[in-house]
Amino acid sequence: AQSVSQHNHHVILSEAASLELGCNYSYGGTVNLFWYVQYPGQHLQLLLKYFSGDPLVKGIKGFEAEFIKSKFSFNLRKPSVQWSDTAEYFCAVNEVYSSASKIIFGSGTRLSIRP
Amino acid sequence: DTAVSQTPKYLVTQMGNDKSIKCEQNLGHDTMYWYKQDSKKFLKIMFSYNNKELIINETVPNRFSPKSPDKAHLNLHINSLELGDSAVYFCASSPRGPLSGTDTQYFGPGTRLTVL
Numbered sequence A: 001a002q003s004v005s006q007h008n009h010h011v012i013l014s015e016a017a018s019l020e021l022g023c024n025y026s027y028g029g030t031v032n033l034f035w036y037v038q039y040p041g042q043h044l045q046l047l048l049k050y051f052s053g054d055p056l057v058k059g060i061k062g063f064e065a066e067f068i069k070s071k072f073s074f075n076l077r078k079p080s081v082q083w084s085d086t087a088e089y090f091c092a093v094n095e096v097y098s099s100a101s102k103i104i105f106g107s108g109t110r111l112s113i114r115p
Numbered sequence B: 001d002t003a004v005s006q007t008p009k010y011l012v013t014q015m016g017n018d019k020s021i022k023c024e025q026n027l028g029h030d031t032m033y034w035y036k037q038d039s040k041k042f043l044k045i046m047f048s049y050n051n052k053e054l055i056i057n058e059t060v061p062n063r064f065s066p067k068s069p070d071k072a073h074l075n076l077h078i079n080s081l082e083l084g085d086s087a088v089y090f091c092a093s094s095p096r097g098p099l100s101g102t103d104t105q106y107f108g109p110g111t112r113l114t115v116l
Helices: none
Strands: A010-014 A019-021 A030-040 A046-052 A054-058 A064-068 A073-078 A087-095 A101-104 A109-114 B004-005 B010-013 B019-025 B031-037 B042-048 B053-057 B064-070 B071-078 B087-094 B110-113
Touching: A010 A019, A010 A087, A019 A109, A019 B019, A030 A073, A046 A073, A064 B071, A073 A087, A101 B042, B004 B042, B010 B019, B010 B042, B019 B031, B019 B087, B031 B071, B042 B064, B042 B071, B053 B064, B071 B087
Parallel strands: A010 A109, B010 B110
Antiparallel strands: A019 A073, A030 A046, A030 A087, A054 A064, A064 A073, A087 A101, A087 A109, B004 B019, B019 B071, B031 B042, B031 B087, B042 B053, B064 B071, B087 B110
8 A cells, every 4th residue: 555654753953954854655656746734723735746847846935845756755855944834744645547546645744943 | 715614613522422514615626525633643534525426435434424515515424423533624625636646635724623
């Protein structure tokens, strides 16, 4: 069965530090990839997505992610985090051309930023 | 304007009761979803409807029954509530649906259900 792994459950950084959150998936076929963010008390919002083309994807708020097909990874990065980036981050994967296609979410990574 | 809305935002009830959560989207999307987010923040899909037709039905107790009166609405009815049903339930919608291969989901604000 398809799965999505986010190995970092809780990441704590100081402001201005660089961020990289890991995401790995298990499906070997064509996939669409997403990162969602959930700020405290709010709903999930799309940060960025990869469907095809350039594997380096730019999202909102200075986030980017790189799709590395050979590693089945879609890690999220930001060069300099801010206190307002404190949130829960979810990676999600959708198999393409699957009759039972659905989006599978990772278990989330909680990001805490120290002011 | 709220794109995907859910009511109520909070729901506290006793075990054994029956309750409903409503969801509406004004984005003109074809597909709607219900997700359950447990206390560990794990988000799992429960149901998906495309143009009022059920297309995804995960392993969910049959006490949970979704109803889609039209493609802008997807309600979730829960019978005989149990303690383990306590969670945040998110509704979402997408323009086409997961089978299209290229689709983005838009989430509602969530309904925090607490079963006592």
